[in-house]
Amino acid sequence: MPESAEELYRRALAAADEDCRLPIPPLDDWETFPFEGEIRTRPLRPPADDPPRQGEGGVDCWRCATGDKDAIWSDEHWLVAPLPKPSGLPVVVLLYPREHCDLEGLPPERQAELGPLIVRVERAVDSVGNIERVHVGRFGDGSEHLHFWFMARPARMPQLRMSFAAIWDDILPPVPEELWRGDNAAVARALAAGGGRAHV
Numbered sequence: 435m436p437e438s439a440e441e442l443y444r445r446a447l448a449a450a451d452e453d454c455r456l457p458i459p460p461l462d463d464w465e466t467f468p469f470e471g472e473i474r475t476r477p478l479r480p481p482a483d484d485p486p487r488q489g490e491g492g493v494d495c496w497r498c499a500t501g502d503k504d505a506i507w508s509d510e511h512w513l514v515a516p517l518p519k520p521s522g523l524p525v526v527v528l529l530y531p532r533e534h535c536d537l538e539g540l541p542p543e544r545q546a547e548l549g550p551l552i553v554r555v556e557r558a559v560d561s562v563g564n565i566e567r568v569h570v571g572r573f574g575d576g577s578e579h580l581h582f583w584f585m586a587r588p589a590r591m592p593q594l595r596m597s598f599a600a601i602w603d604d605i606l607p608p609v610p611e612e613l614w615r616g617d618n619a620a621v622a623r624a625l626a627a628g629g630g631r632a633h634v
């Protein structure tokens with residue numbers, strides 16, 4: 435069993451300074467780290483309970499309340515929606531089950547659909563062109579309603595490789611709105627070619 439939060443905290447503090455700040459890792463060796471210059475770690479906070487997630491227990495869940503109003507594609511059980519507005523990466527879309535659940539509560543029928551769907555969405559995002567890689571992620575710390583991220587990393591921009599692509603999404607200027615709508619529509623059409631319905 436992993437160590438408890440208290441044990442982890444005690445061990446980490448032993449490596450921290452008097453302000454509870456841990457040493458800076460070798461950032462100069464992190465080729466894809468987006469920042470340079472003076473930087474320091476935040477003081478490590480003591481163990482605490484997680485804040486509640488949005489829509490816990492299906493109560494006031496924004497995803498359930500929104501339904502497929504913001505979707506670019508859906509079928510009977512799943513939908514794909516973009517972020518509310520353009521961000522720095524060319525395409526960022528999320529895959530959700532229509533039914534409120536988290537990954538551990540996903541019904542067996544949906545579990546069986548999930549693998550093929552992840553591949554379908556990845557291919558649909560890649561099909562818009564000028565995409566080097568589509569990063570797929572499930573974090574789930576913000577909202578309880580299950581959601582998978584698909585983040586397209588532009589081709590020929592190797593500085594944006596790896597996990598910091600999600601940070602570059604906030605650093606790069608937002609994609610022009612018209613281009614963003616067109617690319618989301620292309621993703622929707624590519625998905626609909628395999629079933630379900632494009633909404634845009």
Ligand SMILES: [Zn+2]
Binds near residue numbers: 492496535579
């Ligand atoms: Zn929900």
